[in-house]
Amino acid sequence: GAVVSQHPSRVICKSGTSVKIECRSLDFQATTMFWYRQFPKQSLMLMATSNEGSKATYEQGVEKDKFLINHASLTLSTLTVTSAHPEDSSFYICSAPTSRAPDTQYFGPGTRLTVL
Amino acid sequence: GESVGLHLPTLSVQEGDNSIINCAYSNSASDYFIWYKQESGKGPQFIIDIRSNMDKRQGQRVTVLLNKTVKHLSLQIAATQPGDSAVYFCAENKDTGGFKTIFGAGTRLFVKA
Numbered sequence: 001g002a003v004v005s006q007h008p009s010r011v012i013c014k015s016g017t018s019v020k021i022e023c024r025s026l027d028f029q030a031t032t033m034f035w036y037r038q039f040p041k042q043s044l045m046l047m048a049t050s051n052e053g054s055k056a057t058y059e060q061g062v063e064k065d066k067f068l069i070n071h072a073s074l075t076l077s078t079l080t081v082t083s084a085h086p087e088d089s090s091f092y093i094c095s096a097p098t099s100r101a102p103d104t105q106y107f108g109p110g111t112r113l114t115v116l
Numbered sequence: 117g118e119s120v121g122l123h124l125p126t127l128s129v130q131e132g133d134n135s136i137i138n139c140a141y142s143n144s145a146s147d148y149f150i151w152y153k154q155e156s157g158k159g160p161q162f163i164i165d166i167r168s169n170m171d172k173r174q175g176q177r178v179t180v181l182l183n184k185t186v187k188h189l190s191l192q193i194a195a196t197q198p199g200d201s202a203v204y205f206c207a208e209n210k211d212t213g214g215f216k217t218i219f220g221a222g223t224r225l226f227v228k229a
Contacts (some may be wrong), residue, residue: 026207042124043124043221043222044205045218046217046218093159095159097129105162107159107160110157
């Protein structure tokens, strides 16, 4: 149980385009999901908290107009990187806690974004 | 976003030996700590957790030790195997009116056959 999926696993796009990444909880409902970014050989940095039915909460220094988050259902959160640039190239990972283990995060497999 | 440290220290051990991975956490008010394992190109996997009212917890081949006095966490892996090669992160849950999980710098473990 507690499986989180992400789609796509890899995406390559041109500079200036927008990319949408989906995060799904497959066998549980998640009112809250988290989005992280990870650069090579570095740790995971929390970008934002996605809240079902309300606005996302962004960490300091993360541009909310650049990284649009939509949590439209209890099993799906999306992260859209708008007007992507090469410096946005990174590994994006989502996570969600379950109601029976609210302190524990279950992570998706990640999405590798490369902006040319 | 928050993160502790930007470099990945490396630990190299011989197969069969025990590994000890250390972590310093930042917030004395954190009450829940987790160790995650991340293999290349994948998301983190839960290994073991510990609450602040404990100082030791054991799992299968893994033990987590918590020293709240010096804000230090360690992960011990017994009889390390090649499949244990990965990056290991400690993480702490911060309650900010809704908790969030903040990751430490990570340690890369190499297991030599």
